[in-house]
Amino acid sequence: MSEPSQSPGTGPLLELDSIRQVFHSTRESVVAVKDVSLNVGPGEVVCLVGQSGSGKSTLAKIAAGLRRPTGGQVRYDGKDVYDRRNRRAWKTFRRGVQYVHQDPYASLNPIQDVYTILSAPLLEHKLVKGADEAEQRVRELLLEVDLKPADRFISLFPHQMSGGQRQRVAVARSLTLNPKVILADEATSMLDVSIRIGLLEMLTRLRVDRQVGMLFITHDLAMAKFFGAEGTMAVMRHGAVVESGPTLDVIERPQHPYTQALLEAVPEPDPDLAQQKRAARRLQEATA
Numbered sequence: 001m002s003e004p005s006q007s008p009g010t011g012p013l014l015e016l017d018s019i020r021q022v023f024h025s026t027r028e029s030v031v032a033v034k035d036v037s038l039n040v041g042p043g044e045v046v047c048l049v050g051q052s053g054s055g056k057s058t059l060a061k062i063a064a065g066l067r068r069p070t071g072g073q074v075r076y077d078g079k080d081v082y083d084r085r086n087r088r089a090w091k092t093f094r095r096g097v098q099y100v101h102q103d104p105y106a107s108l109n110p111i112q113d114v115y116t117i118l119s120a121p122l123l124e125h126k127l128v129k130g131a132d133e134a135e136q137r138v139r140e141l142l143l144e145v146d147l148k149p150a151d152r153f154i155s156l157f158p159h160q161m162s163g164g165q166r167q168r169v170a171v172a173r174s175l176t177l178n179p180k181v182i183l184a185d186e187a188t189s190m191l192d193v194s195i196r197i198g199l200l201e202m203l204t205r206l207r208v209d210r211q212v213g214m215l216f217i218t219h220d221l222a223m224a225k226f227f228g229a230e231g232t233m234a235v236m237r238h239g240a241v242v243e244s245g246p247t248l249d250v251i252e253r254p255q256h257p258y259t260q261a262l263l264e265a266v267p268e269p270d271p272d273l274a275q276q277k278r279a280a281r282r283l284q285e286a287t288a
């Protein structure tokens with residue numbers, strides 16, 4: 001965002017400062033992200049919206065440490081994560097910021113059952129002592145993502161679950177390392193609307209209860225409004241943020257023509273409200 005936001009009383013956890021990403025090929029260079037700055041604080045929700053190709057996923061990968069940007073600084077807990085003199089900063093960042101992918105089929109190993117998927121990071125990072133404690137923690141994680149009773153899910157493989165259940169396992173895995181920030185990159189776009197709402201409600205509960213910061217990346221303004229109503233929103237176009245601010249302000253009083261065009265594309269189920277919105281827009285155009 002042009003003016004990085006900050007949670008009251010606490011510093012931001014994740015800071016993206018003037019991030020720039022250029023992709024070079026033999027024929028051309030694409031500037032996928034142009035000097036974008038945004039912050040995510042504890043328990044805060046930040047929505048990044050834009051159409052396909054606007055640079056959202058590239059920025060999300062940079063925010064998760066999956067790609068090092070061409071320019072700008074990524075800070076976690078106030079520290080430059082690429083500071084060679086401070087390798088601990090990188091490790092703390094990689095544990096603290098977890099990425100939930102759009103397609104759980106692609107991110108969950110198909111030959112591992114739920115227990116293995118969730119216990120592996122716990123054991124690898126020595127967050128549990130032995131198999132009994134690992135199983136206990138796996139059961140707690142399943143309850144946390146509403147996959148209950150845990151017995152029903154713990155031995156299943158990804159193909160034996162629905163899309164929504166798989167995405168909940170992906171969220172549970174992201175929770176294994178007790179992250180402070182979760183990046184959800186179109187994490188609900190492959191799901192039916194009712195399943196999507198359930199997943200977003202669960203993510204909101206995690207945000208509020210655990211004070212996990214959420215960066216929610218989506219092309220869907222209706223979902224951003226639903227999930228991010230209490231937070232801020234940045235609208236990306238051609239790699240740059242064209243508008244940002246409190247989510248409801250941006251949605252109810254869009255200033256940039258691109259945001260207005262994106263909102264036009266969201267179907268309004270209430271015909272009276274649709275009529276009012278058209279009249280308000282005509283008035284705005286006439287007085288502009």
Ligand SMILES: Nc1ncnc2c1ncn2[C@@H]1O[C@H](COP(=O)(O)OP(=O)(O)OP(=O)(O)O)[C@@H](O)[C@H]1O
Nearest residue numbers: 023024030032050051052053054055056057058059
């Ligand atoms: N590895 C890459 N090499 C070259 N160009 C890339 C690469 N990754 C992304 N791009 C380009 O950068 C721009 C932004 O892509 P990006 O995937 O970040 O957009 P997006 O908003 O996430 O779109 P989508 O929702 O379709 O993934 C596009 O022009 C894309 O073609």
